[in-house]
Amino acid sequence: MTRLLDARTSQNASTAGSMNGVGLTANQNVLIGQIGLATAGSVGAIRVQLSGVATFFVFSGGFITLTLFAVRGTEATDPIVSSNRIQLNPGATTPTNTFTLYLVGSDYNPESTGELIYSLFVHSTINVNRIGPESFNGTAYSD
Secondary structure, three states: OEEEEEEEEEOOOOOOOOOOOOOEOOOOOEEEEEOOOOOOOOOOOEEEEEEEEEEEOOOOOOOOOEEEEEEEOOOOOOOEHHHHEEEEOOOOOOOOOOEEEEEEEEEEOOOOOOEEEEEEEEEEEEEEEEEEEEEEEEEEOOO
């Protein structure tokens, strides 16, 4: 029977526009969420489900790539568990400059010493504003 081990949320902004335009500098990996999932007492394979969301305002046209990615660990260089990317040309192909990026992923049977740390990062190829909502969620299960 499946057993819930832990569930956590890292919440920066609950509603649209609530971050009031926090700047995101081009070509930098920026930490926007981090959770620690307790896995002590797990039996069999651990399974982790992750989800995240971030919304951006892009000032001007031009080609842009926005990437949202989750790692097992605390650094952007740790193993990537899940990622999502959008490439667009604001103004040329869309009627708005507001873009929401979602992440849904899973991690199967990670090694654990009692706690698994997951971090959510965002990367943009040009300067944009983070406007919200912005959150990161994780749930760990075992057999």
